[in-house]
Amino acid sequence: MSTGELLRRAIRRHRGRMTVGILLTALHQATEAAVPVTIGIFVDQAVASGELMPLVWCVVMLFALFAVLSNAWKLGARQIVRAIEFETHELRLEIAQRVLDPRGQRTGLRSGELLSIATSDAEKAALVMRALSLGCAAGTALLVSSVSLLLVDVPLGIGVLIGVPLVVLGIQGLSPLLTRRTSTQQEAVAQTTALATDLVGGLRTLRGIGAQHNAAARYRRSSQDTLRATLRAVSTAGLQDGVSIALSGLLLAAVAGVAGWFALNGRISIGELITVVGLAQFIAEPVGTLGYASQVLAGSRASAGRLASVLSSPPLVESGTTTVVDPAQPLLQLDGVSYKTLADVDLTLRPGESVGVLCYDPRDADALLTVVAGRALEYSGAVRVGGTAIDELDIDVLRNTVLLERHETDLFEGTLRTNLLVESPSLERVMTAAGAADLIEELDRPLADRGQALSGGQRQRLGLARALLAEPPLLVLHDPSTAVDAVTEELLAEGLAEVRSGLTTLVLTSSPALLGKMDRVVVLADGAVVTEGAHAELAETDATYQEAVLR
Structure with a gap:
């Protein structure tokens, strides 16, 4: 135009x-x-x-x-x-x-x-x-x-x-x-x-x-x-x-x-x-x-x-035409993906599985999130969601299937309740699981733009509760506990495992509390997968893992 x-x-x-x-x-x-x-x-x-x-x-x-x-x-x-x-x-x-x-x-x-x-x-x-x-x-x-x-x-x-x-x-x-x-x-x-x-x-x-x-x-x-x-x-x-x-x-x-x-x-x-x-x-x-x-x-x-x-600016990514995701296929599958700092990464999330990813280099986490969100412009390898190439999926289907919640939470002027976007009978349960039980009585509390009256931890927990209420087939979280104390982090990890039980979850974090609740942990170093296994096993056998996680 x-x-x-x-x-x-x-x-x-x-x-x-x-x-x-x-x-x-x-x-x-x-x-x-x-x-x-x-x-x-x-x-x-x-x-x-x-x-x-x-x-x-x-x-x-x-x-x-x-x-x-x-x-x-x-x-x-x-x-x-x-x-x-x-x-x-x-x-x-x-x-x-x-x-x-x-x-x-x-x-x-x-x-x-x-x-x-x-x-x-x-x-x-x-x-x-x-x-x-x-x-x-x-x-x-x-x-x-x-x-x-x-x-x-x-x-x-x-x-x-x-x-x-x-x-x-x-x-x-x-x-x-x-x-x-x-x-x-x-x-x-x-x-x-x-x-x-x-x-x-x-x-x-x-x-x-x-x-x-x-x-x-x-x-x-x-x-x-x-x-x-x-x-x-x-x-x-x-x-x-x-x-x-x-x-x-x-x-x-x-x-x-x-x-x-x-x-x-x-x-x-x-x-x-x-x-x-x-x-x-x-x-x-x-x-x-x-x-x-x-x-x-x-x-x-x-x-x-x-x-x-x-x-008149062109879209960053083009929308595909496929509108069906096969529930029997892995919700997320990366085969030999190379993008920015990532080098030949293989990662598969089976339905109902919770996987933690520890990235020694924060740039690897940013690159992985961009790929999973379908916003990578030029990459090699294959990225599939429900068995379909990510660039062939209709953009609305992709967004309804994969929900990415970064640790920088966007809040809007209104109230806590309007920022949660949905009303659900499990609202109180989800708020508790997100470590936000202290905010349940303040759901009608007015919020300024960007939620400036809230602390960083409160904003982060509110964003996590909003993501959990959406109940996406695949939830991708990026450092969901960086602004909370150790006690709240442990409660949050337990609540996340309970609410997402039977659903597929990918968490990029270095939190031992969160990694300990994952079915398995994948470790990325220099853009490549170097090891994977249970958190307890890696914490006992891998000195580099211990240094990065245990604190």
């Missing part, structure tokens, strides 16, 4: 509201342009004649004119604003859907950048409808004004018809520069937002290693770059405003001067002079509106380009 396609689609999706809104705002501008014409007629027909009835009719005409003017603007602007708000909402839903797509996305953007696109850019892209409505309304005002001036005096009308396009072209000359600088500004804002999100998420770690000052300096530099980009964009917009006002003022002065000369020579009447001067002064408003509309359009195009880059 290109930038232009996204903007045109936005207008098409709300063409009903846009049509009504544009017609009404155009009517507002037409009636506003008719005000000086009406006043001119009022002077010539009522004031000059001194008769009562023409005066009454002129007053009635002005009253009706202003009634139409005010109501047309109110109703038309309401339709345009509704269209903008609905389109903003639609764009945000599309971005959220694209980001949450289980196939992933290849944009390469960080969470903070995607957040900026889903909020600021979605709102600005939808403003294309405001730019369109303003442009149409201003064009209508210029058309009515030009026709009125032609009816008063042809040379004056032609002068306006020539002068106005020249003014508009002069204003439009700055639009490409404004678009580029606005796009640069939006990118800088997104990068700074992403950096702030990363720093807030890793603040405890940064304090732990004493790197908070370096992080603050990095954010300060990014913020200053964003400020400079914003000032450049605002300066260009200010220059465009200045050019618009200056050219409009020159045009007004020229038209008013010529009209005054014509009135002195008796070529036009006093009422027509008032009409010409009033229209010339009024024309400055739609010309300025066109300049403002071009600014809005420039910002909208810049934001639409960023939105289009996300919406």
Whole structure:
């Protein structure tokens, strides 16, 4: 999807509201342009004649004119604003859907950048409808004004018809520069937002290693770059405003001067002079509106380009077409898999089996999790789920079969109960099994974004309880007990073995409590399987295993 396609689609999706809104705002501008014409007629027909009835009719005409003017603007602007708000909402839903797509996305953007696109850019892209409505309304005002001036005096009308396009072209000359600088500004804002999100998420770690000052300096530099980009964009917009006002003022002065000369020579009447001067002064408003509309359009195009880059980005992995998993086959089978640090790994999980994996190198664990989740882009060997190659499985079937719960738990604003996603009669049992019995009485406790009021251990145990409640055929856990004490870890290990009894579980951990509850333990060193067996056996015979696990 290109930038232009996204903007045109936005207008098409709300063409009903846009049509009504544009017609009404155009009517507002037409009636506003008719005000000086009406006043001119009022002077010539009522004031000059001194008769009562023409005066009454002129007053009635002005009253009706202003009634139409005010109501047309109110109703038309309401339709345009509704269209903008609905389109903003639609764009945000599309971005959220694209980001949450289980196939992933290849944009390469960080969470903070995607957040900026889903909020600021979605709102600005939808403003294309405001730019369109303003442009149409201003064009209508210029058309009515030009026709009125032609009816008063042809040379004056032609002068306006020539002068106005020249003014508009002069204003439009700055639009490409404004678009580029606005796009640069939006990118800088997104990068700074992403950096702030990363720093807030890793603040405890940064304090732990004493790197908070370096992080603050990095954010300060990014913020200053964003400020400079914003000032450049605002300066260009200010220059465009200045050019618009200056050219409009020159045009007004020229038209008013010529009209005054014509009135002195008796070529036009006093009422027509008032009409010409009033229209010339009024024309400055739609010309300025066109300049403002071009600014809005420039910002909208810049934001639409960023939105289009996300919406049109290819998925990280392709979805297969197979929708059936054979329950008689191993739920997970790796045959000679090599990926990143993994080298020719063989691993099979039979139905109902619980397997622990100890990785001496954390990079091996990350690579294995990526392969099991079906997110490895280029790897050798074969990965099967239920006897079917993982890349041939429908993505929804894969996600319903294999649930991966990392130790970094994502929680959302709401309550503990809403973060568990499901209601189950076994809720209390599962919460206890996850070591979260202390949270059972607080299920309706309000949570801030990311569960900031909870400790790291509470967040981790809540995430584990949520995974257990889902009851997936294959549950993959990555260090589910790193943020809990030894007593809670032992309770968690016992609860996990009880709840997952008869179900297939893969746990990547170095916890002796968890490994002791597994049917067998597979050990990876230098990306390859070096040994496997029961935890008790390995703890007695393998010195390296003892050093890594026993503490």
